Amino acid sequence: MLIDIKCTDCPVHKISYFGCLDPCDLNDLWHKKTCYFYKKGQVIFYEGKQPVGIYCINSGKIKICKLGQEGKEQIVRIAIPGDLLGLRSLIGGRNYSNSAITIEDSVVCFINKRKFFQTTIRYPEISTRIMITLSKLLDVAEQKITSMAQKPVRERLAEALLTLNDVFHSDGCPNTVISLSREDLANMVGTANETVIRLLSEFKEENMVAVKGRKIFILDKLGLRRVAKI
Amino acid sequence: MLIDIKCTDCPVHKISYFGCLDPCDLNDLWHKKTCYFYKKGQVIFYEGKQPVGIYCINSGKIKICKLGQEGKEQIVRIAIPGDLLGLRSLIGGRNYSNSAITIEDSVVCFINKRKFFQTTIRYPEISTRIMITLSKLLDVAEQKITSMAQKPVRERLAEALLTLNDVFHSDGCPNTVISLSREDLANMVGTANETVIRLLSEFKEENMVAVKGRKIFILDKLGLRRVAKI
């Protein structure tokens, strides 16, 4: 569903990559971009496909995932409003190395390749910002590799819950509710969903989380941090 | 041990980040940099320390690793001649997120922070190249997360051997010899060294590798690729 969102009115434009654009360029961007509403569970782009531009998240949450063995999905990270999607493929001139799927109703703007490069070339701040973002993502990814290699599932799940706590807190609501299926949680942690369910009950027993249906409430961040060993 | 290597004579300068520099700047770089010889096993920099510049590998191989649980080391990647080390910390203005340790005798040049930024600012090609490199590293890292999450040790070891085959082939010698301790191999794959040893014997039985002391010879790349499922 095509919708219209003016960049100057966009709640994320100040914190996003385009925060440094002058009003004129921002207005121009608004006219050039297209903006869509995606229902929860819809695919924004598929791994392996050729990129034609980048996506800027206006609202909602999006899981970035890779297909592994026998189609099993690995969630690499969760993107939130202000994040750009498809940056790497565009920079490296390669096909998408992962898929983007909404995990809640989301609004995402699309900026085509040429327009994006035209803008970034005139704003070196954007390039710098991209480099910094990539650096940070790489640090996080390497940290995750280390966790996957060395930590047992219980610790990794605690780690994931803390990450999700930040992700789901980002919209500013005071008491954070994580709304993610056990399957998705398992695909973040790298385990079976039965194992996630069992460990979640353990955490519940230890009063570190509360569970209401699909929803997970973080009650004891410090406790989880202790379990995760961070 | 301080040694003197002229950038124009450096065998990697053409393929390195500084390949685009004009002769004058390259000469200037030579005067500003310092160049050291490191024995196998020496530390170039430590995780957590503040960066003061970047390192450019002239010769040798260097493991990039993070400290995990109880000091257990996780090898994130292996850097080869032409690679820059410490880039991310410099860009992001953070401390080193990992350590760099030589796995064979190496020669590494050091360029201080200011000099590096002075140069890169005048050569946008370098910024672009950095972005492309970071993008690729991130793709590789995410692929590794997926492997760690979904593949059993046997498959991951096959994968690691194929990666090492490329790394150790890079100097141009025809028949590749991987010279890496079982411990290091285990720290790449994310397993115990006993498991590596056992699986290596299996691969030997199946005529996919040959082992002579510490040295590993890859005999059947296709076979390993089949095992690794790539």
Next chain:
DNA sequence: TTTAAAACCTGATAAAAATCATATTTTATT
């Protein structure tokens, strides 16, 4: 060259986690 210290190898055992099976609850749909 001898000796010490690492690194490597092998087997037995234990722990962690996956898989399978099946029941129950929640959510979505008519």
Next chain:
DNA sequence: AATAAAATATGATTTTTATCAGGTTTTAAA
């Protein structure tokens, strides 16, 4: 509100892999 479908939960079992313990070989150093 009733029904179907999907997701969640729990137990039993098996597989994978780590850990421990003991050897042997290789490497490094006196």
